[in-house]
Amino acid sequence: MIPQRVSLITLGAINLPKLRQFYQSFGWQETEMSSDNYCAFKTAGVILSLFPLEELEKDSGVKISRSPDTYQAVALAINVDEPNQVDSMIETIRGLGGEILREPSDAFWGGRTAYFADPENNLWEVAWNPSSVFDERGAMISF
Numbered sequence: 001m002i003p004q005r006v007s008l009i010t011l012g013a014i015n016l017p018k019l020r021q022f023y024q025s026f027g028w029q030e031t032e033m034s035s036d037n038y039c040a041f042k043t044a045g046v047i048l049s050l051f052p053l054e055e056l057e058k059d060s061g062v063k064i065s066r067s068p069d070t071y072q073a074v075a076l077a078i079n080v081d082e083p084n085q086v087d088s089m090i091e092t093i094r095g096l097g098g099e100i101l102r103e104p105s106d107a108f109w110g111g112r113t114a115y116f117a118d119p120e121n122n123l124w125e126v127a128w129n130p131s132s133v134f135d136e137r138g139a140m141i142s143f
Contacts (some may be wrong), residue, residue: 006046009076012053013039014068014120019050022119025096044138048076068120075115075123079140083112083128090114090126098124 013019020039024030031040031047039050057064066072080086087104093116094100101123102115111129118124132143 008047008049010049010051010056011120011122012056012064012066013050014053014066016050016052018119022097023048023050026093044134045140071117071121071123075125077125077127079132079134079143080126080128081134086112086114086126086128090116093126 011019016037016039020030023039023041028041028043031042033040037052037055041048051059053064053066078089080089090100090104098116098118099121100114100116102113104112104114104126107113107127109129111127113125113127116124116126129143133141135141
């Protein structure tokens with residue numbers, strides 16, 4: 001049986017120092033696993049790691065087609081406790097140099113949502129879902 005969990009998300013970084021600085025500007029702290037060639041941030045539910053794209057290719061044994069000019073086909077999400085937090089987070093991210101792709105708006109499913117891209121065009125959603133439940137660490141356990 002395969003455990004039903006996501007433990008680690010790794011983004012293949014084209015420019016690791018620039019991407020690392022962007023997430024540090026959120027106030028996110030790196031874990032003790034970080035080094036000059038690898039970066040990891042502990043979040044409420046998973047570890048977000050940044051790994052040089054060339055090293056990810058070596059590690060996985062596959063060639064990864066990636067351009068800094070295209071958006072990636074995966075969206076990560078930061079879910080918040082209150083609808084007004086979507087708006088305030090997007091303003092903070094805008095001030096930190098994140099590209100706002102979709103301004104905050106009410107969603108058809110009853111929540112509030114917005115999208116931004118990091119400096120390497122990884123997609124992020126900031127969302128409030130009125131039925132989301134978080135555990136004591138802030139990890140989403142249902143939505």
